[in-house]
Amino acid sequence: MRYAFFPGCSMEATAWDFGKSARALFKALDIRLEEIPGWVCCGSTPAHSSSEGLALALPALNLQKAGAMGAPVMTACAACYSRLRAANHRIQNDPESRKRAEQLTEKPYDGGVAVHHILDVLVNHVGRDVISSRIKRPLRGLRIACYYGCLLSRPPGIVAYDDPEHPSCMDGLLELAGAETVQWPFKTECCGASLAITNNDVVNRLVHRILSMAALAGANCVAVACPLCQMNLDLRQDDARKAHGDFPTLPVLYVTQLLGIALGLSEKDVGLEALTVGADKLLAGAAR
Amino acid sequence: MTEKLQWAGEKFMREVEARSGARVSSCLQCHKCSSGCPIGPETDLLSSQAMRMIHLGMEEELLGSRGIWLCASCQTCSARCPMGIDVAGVMDVLRMMAVERKAALPDKARGRHFHRSFLGSVRRHGRVFELEMMAIYKLRSMDLFRDMDKAPKLMKKSKLPLLPNRSRSAGEVRKVFRNARKEEER
Numbered sequence: 001m002r003y004a005f006f007p008g009c010s011m012e013a014t015a016w017d018f019g020k021s022a023r024a025l026f027k028a029l030d031i032r033l034e035e036i037p038g039w040v041c042c043g044s045t046p047a048h049s050s051s052e053g054l055a056l057a058l059p060a061l062n063l064q065k066a067g068a069m070g071a072p073v074m075t076a077c078a079a080c081y082s083r084l085r086a087a088n089h090r091i092q093n094d095p096e097s098r099k100r101a102e103q104l105t106e107k108p109y110d111g112g113v114a115v116h117h118i119l120d121v122l123v124n125h126v127g128r129d130v131i132s133s134r135i136k137r138p139l140r141g142l143r144i145a146c147y148y149g150c151l152l153s154r155p156p157g158i159v160a161y162d163d164p165e166h167p168s169c170m171d172g173l174l175e176l177a178g179a180e181t182v183q184w185p186f187k188t189e190c191c192g193a194s195l196a197i198t199n200n201d202v203v204n205r206l207v208h209r210i211l212s213m214a215a216l217a218g219a220n221c222v223a224v225a226c227p228l229c230q231m232n233l234d235l236r237q238d239d240a241r242k243a244h245g246d247f248p249t250l251p252v253l254y255v256t257q258l259l260g261i262a263l264g265l266s267e268k269d270v271g272l273e274a275l276t277v278g279a280d281k282l283l284a285g286a287a288r
Numbered sequence: 289m290t291e292k293l294q295w296a297g298e299k300f301m302r303e304v305e306a307r308s309g310a311r312v313s314s315c316l317q318c319h320k321c322s323s324g325c326p327i328g329p330e331t332d333l334l335s336s337q338a339m340r341m342i343h344l345g346m347e348e349e350l351l352g353s354r355g356i357w358l359c360a361s362c363q364t365c366s367a368r369c370p371m372g373i374d375v376a377g378v379m380d381v382l383r384m385m386a387v388e389r390k391a392a393l394p395d396k397a398r399g400r401h402f403h404r405s406f407l408g409s410v411r412r413h414g415r416v417f418e419l420e421m422m423a424i425y426k427l428r429s430m431d432l433f434r435d436m437d438k439a440p441k442l443m444k445k446s447k448l449p450l451l452p453n454r455s456r457s458a459g460e461v462r463k464v465f466r467n468a469r470k471e472e473e474r
Contacts, residue, residue, distance in 0.1 A: 009416045014447045038457035041410040045361050046403035049383045052307075053468035054407065061460060094309075104467045105460070154363035155374070164367055190326040190362035197425065198398040199358060200435050202330050235438060274445045 001125060003116075004066040004073045005033040008080035008227075009041050015077070015227030017271030021256035022076045022118055024269045028260065029126060029134065033074065036065050042083040045194050056097055057104035059087035063113045064105065072114040074121050076256065078226035079193075081117045082151035082159050088115060089158045117152060119225055119255065120161040123169045131176050136264035138178025141285030144258070145182050145219035145250075146170040147210065149229040153188045164188070170223060170255050177262035178286075184217035186210050191232040200236075201243070207236045208244035221251045221282055223258055230254060234276045251279040261286065297345025304342050308381040310374040315339035321365035321375050331355040335365045335375050338382070351391035356382045357399040401429040411465045414455030419448050 011019030026033050043058035063084065066073045075081045090097040091111035102108055122131065148167045156164040165188060171181040189210055192203035211233060214222050224230045234252040241247065253275065260270040261283060272279055305312050315336070322334035333341075333355025341350050350356070356379055365375035386393060387400055405425035409416045422439070426432050442448040455461065 009418075009453070012453050013418055013449050014442065016447065038414075038455055038460075040414040040455045040457050040461050041416050043410070044406070044416075046406040049361070049380050049399070050387065050403045050407065051384070051468055051472070053471050054464070057464045057468065058410070058461070061457070061464060065457075100471075104464050104471065106463065106467070150360075150362040150364070154367040155376075156367055188364075190360050190364065192326065193360050193362070194402065195327075195358070195360050196435075197422070198402050198429075198431070199330070199396065202327055202358065202360075205329070206326055235441065274447065276441065276445070 002032040002034065002071050004069045004071040005035050006039055006062060006073050006075040006080060007035060008075060008077040010077055010227035014231055017274035018076055018227055018254045018256060021254055021260050021270035024265050025256045025260045025263065028263045028265060034069065036062060038065060042080045044079050044083060053100060053104050056087050056090060056101040059084045060091065060101040060105050060109050063088065064107050064109050067113045072116060074116050074118060076118040078149060078151040079228065081115065084115045085159050119152065119169050122173055124161065128176055131173065135177055135262050137262055137286055139258060139262050139286050140178055142179040142282065143182055143218055143220045144174050144179050145184050145214035145217060145222045146174065146187060147222050147224050147229060148187050149226050150188065150190050152225060170225065173255065174223060174258060177259055182217040182219045184213055186213045191229050193228050196232055203232050204236055204240045204243045207232055208240040208247065211237065211250055212247040214250060215248045219250065221253060221279065223253055223255045225255050237277060249277055251275060251277045251282050253279055297343055300345045300347045301342050304378060304381055308374060308377045310378050312339055312342050312373060312378060314371045315373060316371060318370060320368045320370065324364040324368055326360060326362055327358045331358045350382055351386040351389060352394060354394045354396040356386060357397040398429045398431055401425055404428065411462060413452040414458030414461040415453055417452035419450060
């Protein structure tokens with residue numbers, strides 16, 4: 001298996017631990033990730049909120065480059081995944097959009113490059129058998145609330161490879177790794193995303209709601225697969241507590257960090273030192 | 289004498305429909321979008337209200353609302369609409385129209401400063417350079433002191449690099465921005 005890897009801007013900055021753990025995990029699984037040379041920003045929310053053209057053309061530029069590599073694209077960032085898939089969908093289904101993307105990038109593109117999220121690849125391409133056969137350090141004592149957020153789940157038809165209202169693929173993976181997962185109702189609630197920059201009061205309320213529910217459901221940590229979800233839920237716990245009342249402190253880890261540890265990688269290999277709420281105590285129980 | 293009935297809102301609604309590709313006219317006001325909206329407590333504009341206001345042609349009220357800037361683009365509304373309306377896509381179009389028409393932007397419309405600062409950074413480096421983007425956003429919005437404790441925390445974790453991670457295809461990105469601007473001017 002070989003993938004054209006689209007890291008996205010966050011993976012080299014605010015979510016470097018996600019990038020590092022994703023790469024380390026795939027190395028441990030003997031799967032080749034080749035970074036798309038000269039990849040550029042997907043445009044994210046600012047592009048689709050302000051320019052239809054940029055929202056099509058920035059993803060298209062990346063997909064054209066991946067097309068030249070002859071491998072399907074894999075990305076770990078939920079927002080990049082959503083933007084690449086949304087642009088592909090429009091280019092495939094609307095001839096006007098295709099023409100527009102080609103005019104803006106000055107290169108042909110038919111929307112034909114497949115784009116997968118890392119969870120999709122782990123569950124549906126790598127598969128449960130391979131993953132469970134490689135578990136070296138079961139995640140004993142972990143009761144995980146799997147938090148999928150918005151952009152892995154919605155809109156269905158463009159992004160979803162799982163149930164859009166009640167996804168379970170991350171739960172399945174972490175159960176293979178020896179953890180317990182909790183049933184809870186806020187798996188796909190929004191964390192407020194980039195409102196953290198402009199309206200952090202909204203995000204503090206949402207973080208409080210999501211983490212309180214995770215704790216009420218019996219979780220002792222949260223697993224995520226999106227850089228913005230991780231940053232909001234990890235970095236803003238004190239603010240959420242101050243604004244809306246107490247709830248237990250919960251480590252918020254990337255699914256790739258948790259799986260990496262279960263596959264025998266070290267804390268450093270998966271960048272655990274980058275967490276604001278540390279996970280040392282949590283992982284102390286996991287068998288070496 | 290027979291009075292001629294006129295639908296004052298039709299022109300605006302058709303424009304929103306054409307641009308978003310969403311059939312706003314089919315909204316049946318079931319409020320599923322609003323009940324799932326995460327910013328319900330803060331917004332002045334629930335999504336189902338926005339759909340009805342489009343029917344009624346309330347352009348000024350819509351484009352001047354805080355709600356279009358508080359929308360987190362979480363897509364819950366689009367995913368749940370029983371009529372298949374891409375409500376979040378409509379919100380995108382309303383934001384674009386508000387900027388293009390220089391509608392009376394409310395003070396909570398800091399989103400537009402964020403979007404401009406973000407895209408400016410992408411145009412310069414091909415990728416977003418977060419530190420620069422945040423500095424420019426703060427100056428543009430004059431929203432200077434919000435979350436000031438976060439930058440040092442992120443820096444301590446090496447999450448806010450001091451230099452841009454420039455793409456070697458930054459030239460192609462500039463070309464795309466130039467072409468997009470030309471397209472918008474046409």
